[in-house]
Amino acid sequence: MPSEFQLIQQFFQREQAEQPAEGVLLGIGDDCALLQIPAGKQLAVSVDTLVADVHFPRDADPELIAERALRTNLSDLAAMGADPLWFTLALTLPEANEDWLRSFSRGLFKCARAYGIALVGGDTTSGPLSITIQVMGATQPQHTLRRDGANIGDFVLVTNFVGDGAAALAAIQNTQQFTDEHTDYLQQRFYRPTPRLAESALIRELASSALDISDGLVADLQHICDASDLGAVIDVENLPLSPALKSLNNDAQAYQWALSGGDDYELCFTVQPEKMADIAMLIAQGELQATVIGEMIAGGKVICEYEGEPFKLAKTGYQHF
Template sequence: MPSAPTPARASEFDLIRRHFTRPTRHTDLAVGDDAALLRARPGMQLAVSTDMLVSGTHFFADTDPEDLGWKTLAVNVSDLAAMGAEPRWAFLALALPRADEAWIAAFAHGLFACADTHGIDLAGGDTTRGPLTLSVTILGEVPQGAAITRAGGRAGDELWVSGQPGMAALGLATLKGEIELAAAGRAACIAALQRPQPRVALGRALRGLASAMLDVSDGLLGDLGHILECSATGAIVDIGALPLDALLEAGADAALAKRCVLGGGDDYELLFAAPAARRADIESLSRALGIPLHRIGALTAEPGVLQLRERDGRLVPGARSGYDHFG
């Protein structure tokens, strides 16, 4: 009996057409040509960012591909949220060890779920064979002169952080077998790690309120150091004001919860400074968006000096360590 014919292997271009070609919302020419054609709206500046995720460095090789598709785009969306920009276009470059159709289909499903959530067109990219590496360049728009940078903070401005920093770090510790959590806490922490929720609406609403801002990707204190450097300020962070309750409820002890909030990465929450006179506006914004905003300290006039205020009022030096790819 003759054997069945072997199915033809999909080419690079077949994979792109099948999994990464979608109708676009606001792109004149997208996937399928030598370059995309984009049209920025009048009065807008383009905000552009690139992030790369590498297997074994940024994610486990066995990470669910749909979650990975979501996160690959979400971490880039968060960069635009941190500048008060609206994401519009993304370009995806993939290095894949092999053309695994099921894996690619699940990855694309997660990626487009994130794109649809935030109104983003996939406008182009590239694929090649190689160690699993995922790279996105994202473009967004922000009204001329309205972008929130890291450089606008001033002594006396209050420090705020959104949501629940530290959950992703606790999720990573769980996956690495460093801590055991109850089922509900484990699921919530792993979801924070694998499916971060970029704060786009918050970033846009903070235009004109926040003086300096970034997203927490490499640890709160480490990332705060970038604001201090760019704004030429120092900071005092109040330990008693840190949002620890959710981590304690998930199963972390007090010491681990504190370490995760101050030093854990992958949260993609927004850390920002704002004048003390705008405190009521920020609290009102928190209620309107349904996003907890925690006032955790203030900027000071001592450039580069980061201190922690303990619950008893003592000031101790704060370590500005964060994740370093070459550390």
């Protein structure tokens, strides 16, 4: 059985060494990586752990598991308006399965190359399958997206579609039937969510606050409310739904998934009224896909309304415990 260091050398260190990254003075192989932050930038750091059969099926394709793990972490950089730089990886494995590691490594580096982020260190250990990734990115201090900048009257927007993450899980678990075309689309949305880095770069000089939607739109928008000491109202009828969700012909279910399902990894952001013309121009030019779904108000809670009437939620979002 190969040792920890042989596994690192075979599947992670060798490939990364072939593609040296900017700012990496010393990468994989020593006790610490040595990194040079770009001049005039701030370092944004985030870490998440994905656990088998909690965040992904343990019997899923390892290449897709790797893509999901890195992409969901990259979404945190997008939420802050950060450009990707480096990441670390800690793998807990039930066994040293070389075929599994080869496939996982292939998916990991394919994604890393696509988004211009370099692996600079990590760890492997024995135990139940879990993946911990720490991402690092650079932000411009004056254009960092935070949760505490919203104001009363700001519009609330989301990128792309919401609700696909929950719909994808239902499709994977066979609790909801979709056409083959929509099932393929939802599988991609689950295993290969798009970190909205390009959209983040467009809005970071315009948005007053932002975050990514991981635990559910209502639960995550509540974080902006808490940080900004405000409330928000969501106009449920304006939620952007994908063709897959619309195909259900069940608006009640689709809206529940969109509001509280989570795993969408879209951006939710707020914009002051005087900057909405710039956002509208980006949308009209096809550079940004985003929808106004509500506004920030006084108070401390997220309120959901459908055509002006209260809309009842079955749950507010994903609970970690």
